[in-house]
Amino acid sequence: MESVNQLWIKRIYEKCSGCRRCEIACSLYHEGKIWPEASRVRVFMFVPGVEIPHLCFQCDDYPCVQACPEEALSVDDRTGAVITDKSKCTACGTCIDACPGRVPHLHPQHDYIVICDLCGGNPKCTVSCQEGKWDSLVLLEGQDVESEKAPANTPKNLTYETAKAVLGEKTTEEVYEW
Amino acid sequence: MVNGYAGKFLEIDLTNKKVSKITIPDRILQDYIGGRGLGVKILWDRLGNRWESIDPLGPENILLMLTGPLTGYFLGARICVTGKSPQGNGIIGSTVAGEFGVELKCAGYDGIIFTGKAEKPSYVFICDDKVEIKDASHIWGKTSRESMRYLVKDSISDIKKIHPNFGEFKEPSVLYIGPAGENKSRVASVEAKYAHAAGYGGYGGVMGSKNLKAVVVKGFRYLPDVADQDKMLELSQEFADNCFRIEFFRRWGTGSGGYTFGHDSSSEPVRNWQEEWHNEKSYKGEEFDKFWVKKYWGDYGCPVTCLKLAVLREGKYAGAVCDNPDYELEAFLGANLGIFSPEQNIYLSYIIEELGFCGIQGGAILGFAGELFQRGILSKEDLGGINLEWGNVDAFAELARKIAFREGIGDILAEGIYRAALKLEQMKKTEVLKYAIHLKGMAIGAHGLKSGKDMVTQTPIGYSVSVQAGDHTSSAALPIDGDGSELYSILSDSGVYCFFTTFTLEFDQIASFYRAVTGWELQNESWFNEKGLRILQLQRTVALLGGPDAEWRSKQDDTLPSRFWEPLPSGPYKGESIDKIEFEQLKSEYYLAVGWNEEGVPSSEILQKLDLRDVELKLKKEGFL
Numbered sequence: 102m103e104s105v106n107q108l109w110i111k112r113i114y115e116k117c118s119g120c121r122r123c124e125i126a127c128s129l130y131h132e133g134k135i136w137p138e139a140s141r142v143r144v145f146m147f148v149p150g151v152e153i154p155h156l157c158f159q160c161d162d163y164p165c166v167q168a169c170p171e172e173a174l175s176v177d178d179r180t181g182a183v184i185t186d187k188s189k190c191t192a193c194g195t196c197i198d199a200c201p202g203r204v205p206h207l208h209p210q211h212d213y214i215v216i217c218d219l220c221g222g223n224p225k226c227t228v229s230c231q232e233g234k235w236d237s238l239v240l241l242e243g244q245d246v247e248s249e250k251a252p253a254n255t256p257k258n259l260t261y262e263t264a265k266a267v268l269g270e271k272t273t274e275e276v277y278e279w
Numbered sequence: 280m281v282n283g284y285a286g287k288f289l290e291i292d293l294t295n296k297k298v299s300k301i302t303i304p305d306r307i308l309q310d311y312i313g314g315r316g317l318g319v320k321i322l323w324d325r326l327g328n329r330w331e332s333i334d335p336l337g338p339e340n341i342l343l344m345l346t347g348p349l350t351g352y353f354l355g356a357r358i359c360v361t362g363k364s365p366q367g368n369g370i371i372g373s374t375v376a377g378e379f380g381v382e383l384k385c386a387g388y389d390g391i392i393f394t395g396k397a398e399k400p401s402y403v404f405i406c407d408d409k410v411e412i413k414d415a416s417h418i419w420g421k422t423s424r425e426s427m428r429y430l431v432k433d434s435i436s437d438i439k440k441i442h443p444n445f446g447e448f449k450e451p452s453v454l455y456i457g458p459a460g461e462n463k464s465r466v467a468s469v470e471a472k473y474a475h476a477a478g479y480g481g482y483g484g485v486m487g488s489k490n491l492k493a494v495v496v497k498g499f500r501y502l503p504d505v506a507d508q509d510k511m512l513e514l515s516q517e518f519a520d521n522c523f524r525i526e527f528f529r530r531w532g533t534g535s536g537g538y539t540f541g542h543d544s545s546s547e548p549v550r551n552w553q554e555e556w557h558n559e560k561s562y563k564g565e566e567f568d569k570f571w572v573k574k575y576w577g578d579y580g581c582p583v584t585c586l587k588l589a590v591l592r593e594g595k596y597a598g599a600v601c602d603n604p605d606y607e608l609e610a611f612l613g614a615n616l617g618i619f620s621p622e623q624n625i626y627l628s629y630i631i632e633e634l635g636f637c638g639i640q641g642g643a644i645l646g647f648a649g650e651l652f653q654r655g656i657l658s659k660e661d662l663g664g665i666n667l668e669w670g671n672v673d674a675f676a677e678l679a680r681k682i683a684f685r686e687g688i689g690d691i692l693a694e695g696i697y698r699a700a701l702k703l704e705q706m707k708k709t710e711v712l713k714y715a716i717h718l719k720g721m722a723i724g725a726h727g728l729k730s731g732k733d734m735v736t737q738t739p740i741g742y743s744v745s746v747q748a749g750d751h752t753s754s755a756a757l758p759i760d761g762d763g764s765e766l767y768s769i770l771s772d773s774g775v776y777c778f779f780t781t782f783t784l785e786f787d788q789i790a791s792f793y794r795a796v797t798g799w800e801l802q803n804e805s806w807f808n809e810k811g812l813r814i815l816q817l818q819r820t821v822a823l824l825g826g827p828d829a830e831w832r833s834k835q836d837d838t839l840p841s842r843f844w845e846p847l848p849s850g851p852y853k854g855e856s857i858d859k860i861e862f863e864q865l866k867s868e869y870y871l872a873v874g875w876n877e878e879g880v881p882s883s884e885i886l887q888k889l890d891l892r893d894v895e896l897k898l899k900k901e902g903f904l
């Protein structure tokens with residue numbers, strides 16, 4: 102499948118301060134509440150100091166969209182974001198297992214999946230990250246998307262990789278092995 | 280449903296393994312807010328009439344972990360840990376930053392009230408409605424990192440059982456103790472996220488005395504609804520923009536202080552406060568900067584992110600990780616021990632956090648021991664073979680380990696500087712107490728008073744009349760509604776948010792935020808003349824009641840450590856000292872302003888005015904009034 106991405110959020114994990122202001126902005130926009138586990142971007146902190154903002158990677162082949170048995174997921178051809186049709190989604194979880202980064206997750210209160218929709222083209226998380234000059238989340242457009250886009254990965258793997266970079270080999274013993 | 284509050288508190292009886300959910304009437308929440316204020320109210324109502332007989336390390340003490348109505352909404356979330364303090368025997372509102380308070384509120388609780396004592400090492404696991412007291416035998420004795428590793432891993436699998444189809448969820452939040460807390464050290468902290476601690480007060484020891492290793496909490500719900508969300512968000516953005524503008528504080532946090540408080544303001548403890556000045560250029564901020572792997576590190580909702588993540592990647596101490604350290608730890612685990620190497624300071628901070636000490640109280644006991652060694656009062660033999668020379672970081676690290684596990688001399692030092700000094704005086708038949716730089720059983724924050732140039736303590740009486748003794752985050756000043764007033768500390772500890780995000784704010788702005796969240800008014804007048812003042816009187820009362828092993832009398836104990844009366848021996852402010860006459864004058868003015876009589880006891884008049892007649896009766900019964 103040809104890539105249709107026009108927007109992509111670059112994540113520089115080493116720069117995440119752990120302030121979680123992205124989560125606050127995201128859940129306020131999508132849910133009208135401060136709701137950490139309903140946020141489409143979630144900061145995982147399995148190891149303090151290694152904070153991982155985790156959100157949809159917009160894979161080139163969108164395995165979640167392909168895997169969905171209900172055709173509840175589609176790609177916004179303007180932004181490249183995955184859009185969930187709440188009325189079709191049955192919360193079966195097939196997309197979670199199909200995603201190489203295990204990004205989709207259930208809404209904590211409703212029976213549907215939530216995935217980052219790039220706020221329709223103006224992501225709130227990148228704004229909150231940029232205004233504080235943390236620059237861990239950066240919105241890319243057009244050509245930059247092609248060159249900078251990273252493959253999907255799980256919070257666990259990203260924690261392990263980032264811990265090596267941030268804390269160094271000698272301190273990674275606390276990276277949990279599940 | 281009350282706006283801003285989850286509406287329920289968990290009460291966990293550890294002795295009988297009984298968990299209940301209780302509500303607290305709105306009128307009490309309106310008066311006492313949450314966190315420190317509410318904690319003081321709960322403790323007074325339950326223990327006040329027999330306060331002096333309650334052993335802080337006994338099962339009858341009550342341990343509280345409380346959020347406030349502003350936790351999670353206001354910039355920089357914290358949780359307040361409190362109870363009867365095993366240091367001063369009053370109440371300290373000890374707060375620590377992190378996600379714990381947010382998770383707790385999202386799980387549906389404003390706070391946790393622990394009573395009794397678990398039969399064996401335990402931890403409490405909370406995931407929304409599910410609350411379990413679980414066995415912690417396998418992690419008892421383990422250091423911070425190892426404990427966290429087990430707790431997070433085990434809890435994630437427990438949460439998976441509750442939410443098997445959710446997908447990936449974020450880790451739960453944990454408050455825990457290290458070996459120092461397990462062994463009931465009075466200088467142990469309640470820790471979070473490795474480099475975070477509720478240090479002042481000694482509540483790590485209280486957790487240990489209850490066989491409570493940790494509390495793990497995960498909430499899948501949202502933060503409670505607020506009264507006026509649009510207004511709250513408007514104020515939140517305005518306050519955050521103010522914080523973004525304070526570049527210096529964002530750049531350095533408090534971590535440039537290790538040099539500047541010593542060199543510029545001569546107010547840093549050096550070798551157990553024998554001096555307060557140094558010119559060790561090796562200790563400048565830039566020298567710490569070299570070890571940073573994160574320039575901005577912070578906690579939930581924080582626009583400042585004043586922490587810096589420091590890591591030692593090479594050398595003898597490779598593997599050490601800590602938060603820069605911040606100024607207090609640079610001072611107490613550095614200058615105060617004659618250590619002026621950032622690398623060694625980072626290492627020792629890491630060790631202290633691993634063992635579960637308060638960096639300030641723990642550093643103070645190490646400095647105290649260092650001076651006793653310098654003066655030949657404690658020998659190498661007394662110290663179990665440790666050559667405790669100033670600057671010997673390995674020796675101080677080894678002594679810290681002995682204290683955490685109560686080995687040899689460590690058993691005495693684990694009691695904190697005041698109690699250790701009394702014991703050592705008996706043993707050594709020589710004067711020791713004068714080397715314990717404490718106020719009412721607590722070591723003093725790393726901000727000296729003699730030069731008069733320190734930014735944090737604005738008046739020589741700041742610690743002396745504080746209801747939290749040496750706590751530099753709760754020092755007192757007049758006017759009572761002015762910037763340095765202790766009522767501001769009570770406000771942030773009761774709303775339970777970080778005051779590092781409030782530097783540019785006036786009371787009315789915070790009150791507007793409070794109104795937007797709760798829908799309740801908080802007038803300047805009612806806080807400074809009534810609600811805040813009421814909390815202050817209660818805290819003062821329990822500090823005076825004290826007991827059973829220590830009690831303080833305001834006339835003699837609203838003072839300063841004897842060393843603080845001596846002139847500065849070195850530096851540009853050499854010879855400067857605190858004027859005793861002026862000090863007493865300021866003290867009298869303060870007593871008058873807050874309604875205390877000449878003896879420093881809350882007067883019948885103020886207690887009646889604040890509707891605290893039970894407090895008045897108790898003070899009369901015990902002979903204070």
